[in-house]
Amino acid sequence: MRKMLTILAAAASIWSGGQAATAQSVDHPVVVELFTSQGCSSCPPADAFLGQLAMRSDVIPLALHVDYWDYIGWKDQFASPQYTKRQHSYAQEAGRRTVYTPQMIVQGQEHVVGNHPKNVNALISQHGAKAAEVDLGLNRSGNQLTISAKALGGDRERLVVQLVRYTPEEMVNIRSGENAGRSIEYHNIVTSWERVGDWDMRKPLSLQTKVSGDDPVVVILQERGPGRIVAAARLR
Numbered sequence: 001m002r003k004m005l006t007i008l009a010a011a012a013s014i015w016s017g018g019q020a021a022t023a024q025s026v027d028h029p030v031v032v033e034l035f036t037s038q039g040c041s042s043c044p045p046a047d048a049f050l051g052q053l054a055m056r057s058d059v060i061p062l063a064l065h066v067d068y069w070d071y072i073g074w075k076d077q078f079a080s081p082q083y084t085k086r087q088h089s090y091a092q093e094a095g096r097r098t099v100y101t102p103q104m105i106v107q108g109q110e111h112v113v114g115n116h117p118k119n120v121n122a123l124i125s126q127h128g129a130k131a132a133e134v135d136l137g138l139n140r141s142g143n144q145l146t147i148s149a150k151a152l153g154g155d156r157e158r159l160v161v162q163l164v165r166y167t168p169e170e171m172v173n174i175r176s177g178e179n180a181g182r183s184i185e186y187h188n189i190v191t192s193w194e195r196v197g198d199w200d201m202r203k204p205l206s207l208q209t210k211v212s213g214d215d216p217v218v219v220i221l222q223e224r225g226p227g228r229i230v231a232a233a234r235l236r
Helices: 042-052 081-093 117-128
Strands: 012-017 018-026 028-036 057-066 102-104 111-113 134-141 145-152 158-173 185-198 205-210 217-222 227-235
Touching: 028 042, 028 117, 042 057, 042 185, 057 081, 057 158, 081 185, 102 117, 111 117, 111 227, 134 217, 134 227, 145 217, 158 205, 185 205
Parallel strands: 028 057, 057 185
Antiparallel strands: 012 018, 018 134, 028 102, 102 111, 134 145, 145 205, 158 185, 158 217, 217 227
């Protein structure tokens, strides 16, 4: 059943102590978005591959569960029409009429079949080898998150600042639909994806926003569209 790549320039060197945590740009992890569904019989291999990517420090893998397969017998409790809309927006930007699962978007640019690890790993290596365009740092103190960034050179454009939260892993017993009778472990399940601001790269960025709970925090700086991902960092 089948119905996306981005340049990341930032990092996650994580320090935590008491109520504070910081991430500073020492690398540039690559963002991989997996569009998946519990109702998709072709998705479990891609879900498992995302679990392997979740163990890597050079990748920020994110699972966005879509809702367009819910009608065939099993409602995906992680699915959101917001993630379906994001996938359609990627397709529109690429001039494509249809979407499918499992699909991976690397750095907001390349669209890849999600259960083709060789192709995905090649794209991760390709983007990881590029020089960072932005120095991105995160600092969390209690429920206060401070996002700071400065351009390191190259084009100066206007980027969207996005805050993403995810659940690291959860096991689901699927009782109906195409995966009926299977117990599947899901990883880096996106629970919220919000736009918290815009950044004109001609000036340094300093932005504060509220966060709560213990789930990992990801900040993504991306061209409008959605387009390519210029930088990302994570606190976990």
